[in-house]
Amino acid sequence: MGISIIKVPDIGEGVAEVELVEWHVKVGDLVKEDDVLAAVMTDKATVEIPSLFDGRVVELGADIGETLVVGATLLTIEHADEGNATAPDTDAAAASPVAQKEPEEKLPEPAPRAPEPKLPPAAPPVAGSVRAPRAEGAAPLASPAVRARARAAGIDLRRVAGSGPAGRITDTDLDAVFAAGPAAVAVPKPGRSRREGAEDIRVVGLRRKISESMSLANARIPHITVIEEIDVTAVEDLRASMNAGKGEKPKLTMLPFVSAALCRAIDQHPEMNAHYFDDAGIIRRHNPVHIGVATMTDKGLVVPVMRHAESLGPFQLAAEILRLAEAARKGKATRDELTGSTITITSLGPLGAIATTPIINHPEVAILGINKMAVRPMWDGAQFVPRKMVNISASFDHRVIDGWDAAEFVQRIKTLLENPALIFMED
């Protein structure tokens, strides 16, 4: 029998540390070579780590949410082969052989673990949080007396795990629920009732990344937000006629037009397509326009990047938006597709509200928020006419963008979108 250590591999691209976001195995599990052991997250992408051996997991090296440096012990596997081994601590895919370390050799230092934040004592875990080990829709197994007791207390037995044979819920199992407070597994009753307790949710993975970048942006960047209303009737008419004759091309939404208008506005305001490295005191203006498109996924907000938007036509933009959103939602977006934006668009579609105060995607200097479109009565000088109106809420880094420039930039976008021919006209 031998013991092997699997380490956090080098994921490449200069990633030095990763956050453990998911264990696919637990102590005692038998694993085969190439079975996925865990998922770790770099600053953008999630990477699955496969096993390099057949064997049994004897120890896990970290808890979910911990940050591990590359090369730290991920887990320990016991295998049938003689002799101990340590997995190469490099990317297996890269297949660059690295001298294997002897088992007796000192193991790498345990990963510097992220400090555990001290929290007030959390509410005890409730029995109701235990997943009942039965198939979806299967009736909970319990004697009529146990069922009656649960009913009388308003406890939903479908949410109670049974410790008896075949998963039968015993009276003792119910006692545990009572000890935890029946509210944990109560049948929701009509009307209002008091709720007790609280639930602590560990902020890990993508949510932590979002939290960190939002904190950074809001703490460092003094935002100025300019809100303007835009008459999009013309661009909507154009969109409708282009969609009518689109053939096999993807359906155009508003976003490709906004992206195109943004690129054209940047032609006149290159200061908006920039990164401000405040520590170094450098503003780096970019020639290409890589538009980050804020996208909601099941796990939270991600910002896939539409590269070289300045070179794409509306249908190409639409196709790219579609592809990136799909990849982001499926978690398939590559690291490359999730980094390198120079300016960001955020839109909540029908939930877009009248105005928002977008937070800049640090170290960018501008973000364009698209609010909800609505038909509003507009005064044309003689009468009110129904027009399709949309508001835009654009935030700027006020340290490097003055209010005047911000306003001019927004007016330029307004002009372009209200006269869409200008978007496609060469100057």
Place this chain on the structure above:
Amino acid sequence: MKTETCKLLIIGAGPGGYVCGIRAGQLGIDTIVVEAEKPGGTCLNVGCIPSKALIHAADEFAKLHSLSGENALGISATAPMIDLAKTIAWKDGIVTRLTGGVASLLKKAKTRYVTGRAQIINGKTVEVSTSEGALRISCETMVIATGSKPQELPSLPFGGKVISSTEALDLQEVPNRLTIVGGGYIGLEIGTAMAKLGAQVTVVEFADRILPQYDAELTRPVAARLKELGITLHLATRANGLSEDGSALLAEGPDGAVEIPSDKVLVTVGRAPVTQGFGLMDLGLTMDGPFVAIDAHCATSMRGVYAIGDVTGDPMLAHRAMAQGVIVAEHIAGLPSIWDKRAIPAVCFTDPEIVTVGALPNEIEGSKTTVFPFAANGRSMTMERSDGFVRIVFDPKNELVLGFHAVGSAVSEMSGEFALALEMGATLTDIADTIHAHPTLTETVQETAQKALGRALHI
């Protein structure tokens, strides 16, 4: 017109309605039960109880008859005679005692009882035509418990020699030639009894076997016994009506037309819910096919209107209606009762009897079935009845018992153990490790579970 008010009005005093009335009264709900006929419904008056009385009489008669010839027990007896009119009078005495008992139980629970036919005016009002004139009753909550009635065949309308189970249980003499249309449990129960009493019985069944709701393995011992009793089966045969002179039943079978000379033709092709003719349909309740649709509280689609028993669909069994009656009464009283039964046992009082509770073999994917025969049970030998078996359907992954079936003499009394085991969530080990008294038929249940676990002893 006289008027009455109450909190709860129950239409029908069958097993569902009267139990609901008793329980509601016990819980202090001001309740009125309205019944057009005698209390007790089909079950007490023209169903379960009368048929079991007749079956008992027939069994006693058949036993004596078998002992009047050469027999292994060494008993000599003279051939028995039967005065069926007297038997029926004895049966009527039992019925009267039981229906009287129901009336006094309702009274004890302080539930009012009104005899008369109810006509629903709206969801809160009925008009009852009583012997003392019309009575209008207003209620807060109404329970429909109107039950079911024998299904008629268009080609064989009831009347004359074409009878339903109701008349069959009231015959004053044993018919010479009794033809039964419908080989379900009602027809076979009565047919078997009549055959034992000396009738020449013929069964016409549209399906290709008797008791088509069960699997062939389970009904095989019954079919064998029917043959022993000299009952003729016409399977896969359609009854087309009476011959012109009314002397015979005309049917169409796999071998062509058959003419079955008959003195009585008993039609038992199922039961239909009683939903017509008393204003129920005017309420516009959501229906489930011909039945009133209900939820787990037996509530219909109209607020304050509940329905229980046969009118709510299959299985049309008295004990299901009773359980529903209790749930409705307790629900109306504000108790947290709800239909969460896991098992409704069904008993077929043929000879041998059949009990089924829970899943049938192959009904649930991945389930396994184990059978243990009564031939290996001592008690069944001493009763001269070794035919039949006990069968357990279980989940091999966790030993959970999913269904019990038994066919054999007197197995109806096993239904309680079966239902209890399913309600308790029993596993094979629970049953295998429970001592079952020796010598009883129930040892077979334990042995079946042991066999499923690979440790049967007596086989």
